Amino acid sequence: MPSAPESGISLSNPVIPGFHPDPSVCRAGEDYYLACSSFEYYPGIPVFHSRDLVHWTQIGNALDRPEQLRLAGARSSGGLYAPTLRHHDGRFWLIVTNVSGDGNLLFTATDPAGPWSDPVRLPGVRGIDPDLAWDDEGTCWCTVAGVSQVRIDPHTGETLGEPRRVWSGTPGAKAPEAPHLYHIGEYWYLLIAEGGTERCHAVSVARGRTPDGPFEPCPANPVLTHRGTDHPIQNTGHGDLVQGPDGSWWMVFLGVRPHGGSPGWHVLGRETFLAPVTWVDGWPVVGEATPSPAPPPWPLRRPAAVPVRDDFEGGGLAPGWISPRFRHEEDCTTKERAGWLSLRARGASLDDTDVTFVGRRQQHPACRARTLVDPAGGSGGLAVRLDERHHYEIEATADEVRVIARIGPLRSVVASRPSTGGPVVLGVETSPAREVTDPREGPDTVALGVREADGTFTELARLDGRYLSTEVAGGFTGRVIGLYASTGTVHFDWFDYEPYED
Known part of the structure; x- marks a missing residue:
């Protein structure tokens, strides 16, 4: 293969990362x-x-x-x-x-x-x-x-x-x-x-x-x-x-x-x-398709900057946002509160097929997602979803913030702390395993927590990522990280998704 063009841009596989199969x-x-x-x-x-x-x-x-x-x-x-x-x-x-x-x-x-x-x-x-x-x-x-x-x-x-x-x-x-x-x-x-x-x-x-x-x-x-x-x-x-x-x-x-x-x-x-x-x-x-092969023999276009933050100010959702089975406009709107995404609960949790959930595909092994949620009118939060039987979430109510894990037939609140009752920044962070020395070691960990008033992040739970994988859950899909409502109506001011080098 030829050497990289003078622009310095190189081909990086996958060319469309994350849950994008059957191209x-x-x-x-x-x-x-x-x-x-x-x-x-x-x-x-x-x-x-x-x-x-x-x-x-x-x-x-x-x-x-x-x-x-x-x-x-x-x-x-x-x-x-x-x-x-x-x-x-x-x-x-x-x-x-x-x-x-x-x-x-x-x-x-x-x-x-x-x-x-x-x-x-x-x-x-x-x-x-x-x-x-x-x-x-x-x-x-x-x-x-x-x-x-x-x-x-x-x-x-x-x-x-x-x-x-x-x-x-x-x-x-x-x-x-x-x-x-x-x-x-x-x-x-x-x-x-x-x-x-x-x-x-x-x-x-x-x-x-x-x-x-x-x-x-x-x-x-x-x-x-x-x-x-x-x-x-x-x-x-x-x-x-x-x-x-x-x-x-x-x-x-x-x-x-x-x-x-x-x-x-x-x-x-x-x-x-x-x-x-x-x-x-x-x-x-x-030919070979390595994670980062040499570029093709024509000039590569410099990619446009991919926004990692959504402030919900455009009057609608960007095309990367997806929901299981359907999205009811009355349950998912940016019109109820200007500059906020408002979600009204249908299903009582992510275990339900009609849950109100909007998410974006996880596209990087190491990433952080954050959101500012106002749970005054109900309960909801930030979730990592594979399907109804495999998901982790951090949920806010007027009284507490809790981490919930659903793995197959088991569902558990694995951590919680009191809430101030006002808006709170919830976060999820995935960290791939570094040096794998144990054949039983999972692919990554998923940390869930809150951002404090001083900007520091308090981790409430760190969970094994293998349970949100196809090899455990079965099926054909990948992780989707997003926002949900489990009771009443909750409002989200912004959402950040950021890849990072682990």
Whole structure:
């Protein structure tokens, strides 16, 4: 790889850190757009923009209206799976599966920042992880996990003919999924993930002369996997190919960064990584994707400063804020008290599926989050959430501040102190394990406490972070740090999120 450009900016993997799995990328002129799975969270399907494939800015969420996205009753790690984002015939096309009831849905937009259309339903497309590709005659091919394929009318959702199995990956490898079909040169390439989403995750490829095959598997499959290695990035899979600004080829894919002892725990969820691709004998060869590889061979754009503080003064929430299943405007508003976010409780705690919670994905192993909360009208606070059965929170009432831990079937108040009754600054801090010498050592600790009037931070509890990991809780999501109300109405003046070097 070439040396760094004079600007001094370098490529840093993951290119989109935190809970941003199943990346799908497309190019429109000089611009790149990328979408990720969002599961049970609303709004759904975050959309990012870049000019260099390295620095990405979230420009919106594709599904941000109730008529587009129904998640009532969705279990954690249910909801929206594996979108495919494409640019074709002057429009952007997004196809995705809502596994919690609506099946496969297709949306379009002229501007990827939105608004996106109401859904076109695809009742004849059976299976998850749908892909879209058009041939030279304008026929639209939809390929799904399995791997099967059917022609569709993308405007009406009608299937044209019967689905047929085309290729199911490496014999003996489980879960062929995440298909993407491309016409590159003289071949059609079918890229899939296989091996399951855990440590055996991989990307394999086959090629054929027509979009419906027959497909010949690459003799070097899998073309990407870190299984059986001590690579710091694991669970690599679910790739999508794209050409760089100079015509070179690249792959975005998901991976995790496990930490701690055995078996290793990843707490940020599955993240989006970038690796170079070369072509040898007509097959893609995926290069190294280290945490900080050398930059690509084109000038990198200096990223805009990412705000770490939200003062809730813009009349609405930024696109990075998400909530489980739905966000009721009357329960989450910046209009009730100017410059404050007001949350009105629905569920009685984070154990409930209808809890009033707004959060942002944890994107760094070492980070601090702070908020100023006024609990005079109820109770609520600052939480680190994985799902309803796995979360830590520090909660303020008019009488006390308490730390609560929910781990599987167990729920406990682990620390408390009297409150002055007025606004209080609550804080959360995550600290990765430094030198791991014990195979039982967890990935990090989560400290919860309050900031005193003199600016010092008083830690009330420090909890083992492994219990807020996928390896313990199961599922497909990562940590989300945010604000919630458990009774009455509570108000939040500001929220800070700050990564730091541990």
